[in-house]
Amino acid sequence: MQQLFFQCWHILTNKAFLILLLIINIAGTIYGYYWYGYQLASTEPIFYIFVPDSPTASLFFCLAIIGWLLGKNFKLMEVLALITLIKYGIWAVVMNLLTLAETGSIGPAGWMLVFSHFMMAVQAMLYLPKYRFQFWHIAVAAIWTLHNDVIDYVFGQMPYYRVIDQFANQIGYFTFWLSIVCIIIAYFTYKRGNYLHEL
Template sequence: MVFSISWVLKQRWFLWLLLIINVGGTIYGYIWYEGQLSRTPNHFLIFVPDSPTASLFFCFVLVAFLLGKNWGLFESLALITLYKYGIWAVVMNILTLLVTGYLPWEGYMLMASHLAMAIQGILYAPFYRIKWWHFVVAGVWTLHNDVIDYVYMMYPVYHSISMYVKEIGYFTFWLSISALFLTYYLCFAKRRLQWSIKN
């Protein structure tokens, strides 16, 4: 089963399919943030649209794979942020449902798409070629983003659960730490597979 999944992940048609899906999701994500971005100071703009930036990182990973290359910094950024914001969005939508007793269909769509984000980043981890400096830079980016979100209050706005912003910030910090540990385990502690794209 593992071999079968590995075989599918390396097919060019599957890489192209994932790239198209992720490009579409990235564009939709930036549009979703449009209202908040219009109110965001320019020097914080790059740190606000968390999920679409994570999928943008993965788009670069897929382009590199299609070119037969590994871009380790993007691989590290993608794995950490796809897992972090994928799980984060699922938890925030569940929290919204628990607090309000209702979740619109968009919320369920966001949960499914963000869970898929986390899964795709993890599935490709055996093929990443992440070096220590890639890991450090991605880790600094991720933790710095938490500071921007919950010290400078640039976090993604969920009005119905805004009263829990301190608790959400605390949860997000430890989610970042778990993403770093996961990346270390998958890309440094475990044996990595040889990348070879099949026509």
């Protein structure tokens, strides 16, 4: 089992694989910003940065990968990527499944979103051993994440899901606790990293 882990880790950290992963995430980021174009067109400029949640999460991961390729750790980007990839990956899966429950169908595009966002969360978890962020990075990322929730659910900037808009309050509550769970994951990743460095 340990040998299998090291073989998988060797593949995940191989330069060619990281470049491929970077290309995939760049493409996903660009498509994500394009997908939010309709909502951004009716958004006040002051909220622009907070609206496209998923593509911004994948952008953070792109920057983290670039750091790894350069032999560096862009620590703030790593923790922002970890928290937001898991958060918005799971969030989008749940929202699409809720839409499915309400309408009976989400079509090929909906299932594509389910798969792609699920993989966002998976890739964030796969690279847990590679993150090197410190506690203050977590604090900054936590402020960003929770502030984004306030913008979405207090100022009404959550992504458009017209079918489930009626559940906005419940979705906001779910999203807040999802943010907390993701921040806790980042904290335990930091603690585990410190423990391993002390061995």
